[in-house]
Amino acid sequence: MKISKILLTALMGIMLFSVAANGATKKIVLGFAQIGAESGWRTAETASVKSAAKAAGITLKFSDAQQKQENQIKAIRSFIAQKVDVIALAPVVESGWDTVLQEAKKAKIPVIIVDRTIKVKDQSLYATFVGSDFPLEGKNAAIEMAKLLNGKGNIVELQGTVGSSAQVDRLKGFADEIAKSPNIKMLASQSGDFTIAKGKEVMESFLKKYGNKINGLYAHNDDMALGAIQAIEEFGLKPGVDIKIVSIDGVRGIFEAMAAGKANVTVECNPLLGPQIMDTAKKLAAGQSVPKWIKSNEGIYRMNTAKKELPKRKY
Numbered sequence: 001m002k003i004s005k006i007l008l009t010a011l012m013g014i015m016l017f018s019v020a021a022n023g024a025t026k027k028i029v030l031g032f033a034q035i036g037a038e039s040g041w042r043t044a045e046t047a048s049v050k051s052a053a054k055a056a057g058i059t060l061k062f063s064d065a066q067q068k069q070e071n072q073i074k075a076i077r078s079f080i081a082q083k084v085d086v087i088a089l090a091p092v093v094e095s096g097w098d099t100v101l102q103e104a105k106k107a108k109i110p111v112i113i114v115d116r117t118i119k120v121k122d123q124s125l126y127a128t129f130v131g132s133d134f135p136l137e138g139k140n141a142a143i144e145m146a147k148l149l150n151g152k153g154n155i156v157e158l159q160g161t162v163g164s165s166a167q168v169d170r171l172k173g174f175a176d177e178i179a180k181s182p183n184i185k186m187l188a189s190q191s192g193d194f195t196i197a198k199g200k201e202v203m204e205s206f207l208k209k210y211g212n213k214i215n216g217l218y219a220h221n222d223d224m225a226l227g228a229i230q231a232i233e234e235f236g237l238k239p240g241v242d243i244k245i246v247s248i249d250g251v252r253g254i255f256e257a258m259a260a261g262k263a264n265v266t267v268e269c270n271p272l273l274g275p276q277i278m279d280t281a282k283k284l285a286a287g288q289s290v291p292k293w294i295k296s297n298e299g300i301y302r303m304n305t306a307k308k309e310l311p312k313r314k315y
């Protein structure tokens with residue numbers, strides 16, 4: 001009993017601290033290159049990472065790139081210069097990471113890719129991806145839209161940040177599935193950059209052009225759907241009724257809109273990745289191997305259960 005207690009304490013020590021060159025132990029340092037604060041989802045993710053780091057006793061170096069890849073690259077280089085133990089990167093776009101990740105690899109710093117995937121030639125440039133299945137989210141959104149429209153109608157699409165895996169994969173996942181409903185026609189598809197303001201602006205332009213010919217809206221995130229709801233109401237139509245709305249994320253605002261009958265379905269994408277990231281950082285700092293994809297568990301929520309679900313939402 002005593003021995004197992006001692007062993008457990010020693011193991012916890014190894015997980016929380018890395019061994020410095022002089023043999024002394026030091027706290028794990030994690031550098032996190034975050035994208036920005038474009039949406040409620042992103043804010044929830046940042047809060048989750050910060051509180052999980054605190055709870056895990058990990059020193060967090062946090063950088064907000066203000067939506068710019070060049071800022072993220074600078075942040076990674078600064079983490080390398082500071083000799084952090086692990087780097088976590090939520091990549092704003094899919095491509096253009098090879099060089100900086102080679103630098104991290106050369107410095108022997110393991111990299112965790114967070115929430116959005118990347119395209120690199122050499123898969124050994126990152127240790128793991130912690131996040132959701134975006135193509136599946138797009139597919140599920142299309143299944144829900146087809147059901148809402150009984151397989152017939154005109155739809156518009158608000159895309160996420162162009163070149164991000166969240167935009168590329170949610171677009172393709174939806175397009176492949178909706179193609180199975182030949183009587184559903186895509187009238188227009190444009191980026192709203194994952195923000196409420198841009199979602200509203202682009203929806204206004206869709207309404208100006210197509211007016212009440214639009215039967216459904218697919219938005220790559222809830223924030224753009226929330227902006228679009230404002231545009232639809234100002235145009236004099238009823239969101240959720242005249243125009244069915246399916247979006248992705250599961251933020252509190254969309255549950256409120258669904259509870260008010262103004263949105264129809266949200267396909268959940270979990271931003272509360274902090275605990276999984278810290279757990280993975282500890283394993284990597286201890287030299288352990290981790291699976292190449294650490295997937296999130298997610299659901300699909302509809303208007304009819306929104307009131308009941310609302311009090312349970314954590315973000």
Ligand code: AHR
Binds near residue numbers: 039041042
């Ligand atoms: O990468 C995840 C996406 O980024 C979320 O769906 C969106 O809200 C966020 O800004």
